Amino acid sequence: MRKLTYFIHATLDGYIAGPEGQYDFFPFEGEEADAILADFPETMPTPARAPLGIADRAAQRFDTVIMGRATYDPGLKVGMTSPYAHLTQYVVSRTLVSPDPAVTVVDDPVALVRELKKQDGMDVWLCGGGKLASALRDEIDELIIKREPIVIGSGIPLFDGPFVPSRFVPVATRSFDSGLTITTFSKDAKDSNKEAPAVHIITPSDDAVTVSPNATMSGLASPSRGSAELSTWTVAMDAGASGPEHSISREQVWTVTAGVLEVTCDGRTEKVVAGQTLVLPPDLVRRIHAPERVEAHVSMRSDGVASVPGTEGTRELPWAR
Numbered sequence: 001m002r003k004l005t006y007f008i009h010a011t012l013d014g015y016i017a018g019p020e021g022q023y024d025f026f027p028f029e030g031e032e033a034d035a036i037l038a039d040f041p042e043t044m045p046t047p048a049r050a051p052l053g054i055a056d057r058a059a060q061r062f063d064t065v066i067m068g069r070a071t072y073d074p075g076l077k078v079g080m081t082s083p084y085a086h087l088t089q090y091v092v093s094r095t096l097v098s099p100d101p102a103v104t105v106v107d108d109p110v111a112l113v114r115e116l117k118k119q120d121g122m123d124v125w126l127c128g129g130g131k132l133a134s135a136l137r138d139e140i141d142e143l144i145i146k147r148e149p150i151v152i153g154s155g156i157p158l159f160d161g162p163f164v165p166s167r168f169v170p171v172a173t174r175s176f177d178s179g180l181t182i183t184t185f186s187k188d189a190k191d192s193n194k195e196a197p198a199v200h201i202i203t204p205s206d207d208a209v210t211v212s213p214n215a216t217m218s219g220l221a222s223p224s225r226g227s228a229e230l231s232t233w234t235v236a237m238d239a240g241a242s243g244p245e246h247s248i249s250r251e252q253v254w255t256v257t258a259g260v261l262e263v264t265c266d267g268r269t270e271k272v273v274a275g276q277t278l279v280l281p282p283d284l285v286r287r288i289h290a291p292e293r294v295e296a297h298v299s300m301r302s303d304g305v306a307s308v309p310g311t312e313g314t315r316e317l318p319w320a321r
């Protein structure tokens, strides 16, 4: 069966790019560049193939590539709408509209990979980045890590998602004089034979907390933490705090667990007290105020985004993603 392979360049401390997406500390030269061009020529972007002397070199492993939107973005910004035109290209995004007929945008990476695995073909290259790799972790059959002997201290991790230990077994390593190693790992059979649990338990963590000037949001369920459709979080506002006037593209359900909140819509203010539940329809412009300290539990479809009257565009709710 076709494999999903995460083939990626990483630092010794497990990063695939710097905090701002920097990657110029990954050299591409010498015998290791020759080895990659021989074994994985299809992983070079199309515009680089002729300058690298591999314009006509046949693919060795992959005929399909899957990228996260943030991996596709830097090329797009400089007009490269079809970076791997020699492969079948998918970009995973809930926000992007495909700018090129050669690139298919999908919003459900797991369904895509399961469908691709049913089809005939060469293996599928998971190009990155860390967020997409985390979403696809259970589907990854093989890791090929080009590990650069460099430590960078912070950046974008190989897997950027919830804490779930998953074991891989090293099957081959090639070492180069520069200190680079290319190690292939396959999924531990014990892990892959393990039946997936029917439920998913999410433990609150400091990583999921967002503090704004008016409120503290603590993310609970969200797609990056294991739910498929809904996001939930708690919100706490101190006495006297008021949020900005805004609307949300999806219905939200707020259950007040402590204190009182006031919600103002169309010039009318309603009070919601502990134990009561407030249903806010999609796109309703509202302002939330806390006359005393208030805590609430909120749920929403996970793709809801915020709009502020009088401003352009929408804003994501990071604690819900």
Ligand SMILES: NC(=O)c1ccc[n+]([C@@H]2O[C@H](COP(=O)([O-])OP(=O)(O)OC[C@H]3O[C@@H](n4cnc5c(N)ncnc54)[C@H](OP(=O)(O)O)[C@@H]3O)[C@@H](O)[C@H]2O)c1
Residues within 6 Å of the ligand: 007, 008, 009, 010, 015, 016, 017, 020, 021, 022, 023, 067, 068, 069, 070, 071, 072, 074, 092, 093, 094, 095, 096, 106, 107, 108, 109, 127, 128, 129, 130, 131, 132, 133, 135, 156, 160, 223
């Ligand atoms: N060292 C290397 O070999 C290497 C290779 C590839 C990438 N990189 C680097 O990695 C960085 C990007 O990695 P990243 O972790 O920040 O981002 P990423 O995984 O490339 O992209 C994240 C975006 O992909 C979409 N996405 C991810 N999971 C999804 C899901 N389950 N459902 C729907 N959409 C989903 C979302 O797009 P929307 O927000 O549009 O919904 C999300 O914001 C870049 O700096 C890139 O240069 C390095």
